[in-house]
Amino acid sequence: MTDLNIIAATDTPLPALPFTGRHLIGGDWVDSDDGATFERHSPAHGTLVSRSAQGGQAETDAAIAAARAAFDAGVWSRISGKDRATMLLRVADLIEANVDEIAVWETLESGKPISQSRGEVGGAADLWRYAASLARTLKGDSHNTLGEDMLGVILKEPIGVVSIITPWNFPFWILSQKLPFALAAGCTCVIKPSEMTPTTTVRMGELLVEAGLPAGVVNIVLGHGLPVGARLSDHPEVDMVTFTGSTAVGKTISASAAGTLKKVALELGGKNPQVIFPDADLDGAADAVTFGVYFNAGECCNSSSRILVHEDIAEAFVEKVVALSRRVAFGDPMDPRTQVGAIVTPEHNAKIDGYVRQAEAAGAKICLGGGALTVPGMDGQFYQPTVVAGVTPDMPIARDEVFGPVLSVLTFRTLDEALAIVNGATYGLSAGIWSDNMHTCLDFARRAQAGTIWTNTWMDGFPEMTFGGMKQSGQGREIGSYGLEEFLEIKTLAMRIGKTRAAWVR
Known part of the structure; x- marks a missing residue:
């Protein structure tokens, strides 16, 4: 820590x-x-x-x-x-x-x-x-x-x-x-x-x-x-x-x-994926992923709590996200510098940690965090920025809405495989794709089962653009x-x- x-x-x-x-x-x-x-x-x-x-x-x-x-x-x-x-x-x-x-x-x-x-x-x-x-x-x-x-x-x-x-x-x-x-x-x-x-x-x-x-x-x-x-x-x-x-x-x-x-x-609820291809702006994607999972401490229906990274770049991309995660300011929410504040209740803090422990026991790798966070001088509940790699689609951490600052990392080889994972969830609120190939982006946008699709960005919203989900x-x-x-x-x-x-x- x-x-x-x-x-x-x-x-x-x-x-x-x-x-x-x-x-x-x-x-x-x-x-x-x-x-x-x-x-x-x-x-x-x-x-x-x-x-x-x-x-x-x-x-x-x-x-x-x-x-x-x-x-x-x-x-x-x-x-x-x-x-x-x-x-x-x-x-x-x-x-x-x-x-x-x-x-x-x-x-x-x-x-x-x-x-x-x-x-x-x-x-x-x-x-x-x-x-x-x-x-x-x-x-x-x-x-x-x-x-x-x-x-x-x-x-x-x-x-x-x-x-x-x-x-x-x-x-x-x-x-x-x-x-x-x-x-x-x-x-x-x-x-x-x-x-x-x-x-x-x-x-x-x-x-x-x-x-x-x-x-x-x-x-x-x-x-x-x-x-x-x-x-x-x-x-x-x-x-x-x-x-x-x-x-x-x-x-x-x-x-x-x-x-x-x-x-x-x-x-x-949502279990919102971002899919990252090798031809994407990887620095921009890593920043958006970091924002997407830690915004509002991950207590957000639009949280990008799972990412699907092409296997050719997965290790390097996770390193980028971990490095950025270490720089995100966690702590006293009354300080204007703070980017991530407290978890809403002790019970919810324990629930978040339960998903991480369960994934670890099933063979996933905790690359960062994975536990309660102590903030000097604060008498509240906080959770560390957490990145979990080696996640498979069947794990609860990849399927359930964790609602905390926890990122699940999965890998894929083809667009069809990525879409199968994206659409395999019971939720369909939002999804994102990162690629410089607009044909890939449009194909994904047409086939992904979600009410909002972001391409090469995450969580941009406007009063003119309607919001809502599919499936559950x-x-x-x-x-x-x-x-x-x-x-x-x-x-x-x-x-x-x-x-x-x-x-x-x-």
Whole structure:
């Protein structure tokens, strides 16, 4: 560990008092009826960060009722696209004005580096602005070729009340991949953030209130999956559930929602490969691989946690990645120099290590790391940058979502062999290829089973480019114009012009 780049604890002052989070229901900030609360401690510092109201079925039902009443009243669903866009732009401005403060809470609750939190929160404003542009350009279709006495119109209307259930790894960003698009469509919403990272969602609610969003359009219930998430999934007055998280929980939500046949959109896990050919820019590829596996401590559905390297260059390429990995700054997430922060819970830290130990026992070679990381002056849980070579496709570390700073290295000989390994996973979120031969890149892009394909880059994203997975990585799409479409219902309007309908009864 002495040859790693470790950032020791800094003297950055932390908030003097924990954040107090309450539910937002019908425009009012309220505690739970029974007074129950839950706490979140910093995974890096061990200090108390927030104390939040713990919701139950009563609070969830009240929030759904408020969203339903607001939707049916039309205070949001029937106003103009211009007025909705104006509100979304106002929220974007407020987000940008509060980036530094919101980022601190994000870092303290999640363990991610403060520089990344600032980028995540600040970047979310762009999602709100893009959604605002969609609110003004939303349109249906018309058919004027049905005969001189008929006109057909296809209307796109808001689907109704939407439950938004978000995860702990990107709490502010992922909320902004969903909420502004649902609002642009005219929906009303009930949000349940992860119980591990509730505070930035509450801060979002405060910004919405400050912006003047009508009461009941957005509601927030804090608490656990049982009962809050379950109730948001099966309540008959909810028209749609959008969830980001694990595949296992996504399947549970689908089952719960089936009772009322509500729409379900799921952004789930991934086991995302990068395939490296000998003719690629190997220095650029090694840097992208290093970024892809350590970004957000690997606690990212888009993490490139497995790479497939052509056997002719495998040894040299792994050496490049190991050398770069030693330079990545792990440590105190409050230090702007830090690139990788803390692991979200001790239990998750142990789970990550379990995959590494299992791979080692099966014959894989640990080229770097492979254990908990001690950061001087920090009372939290960290994991070392870890590179595991000699991995075979049947190993759990090559198939399961480890969700940590652990890279699995596999080798291949031909494109067909690489594609067989890539498509052999149950997931299909994203995949990448590195080659200077565009024929190879395009062939891979056409045949790889993944919702996003990157060629000679990794994890570039834009609000215009939609995101979502195939197979057990989920269903539906987020951001882009397709992300807006998820929150719309299609209605056909057939209009007869004049009294031209022939009598049926004679």
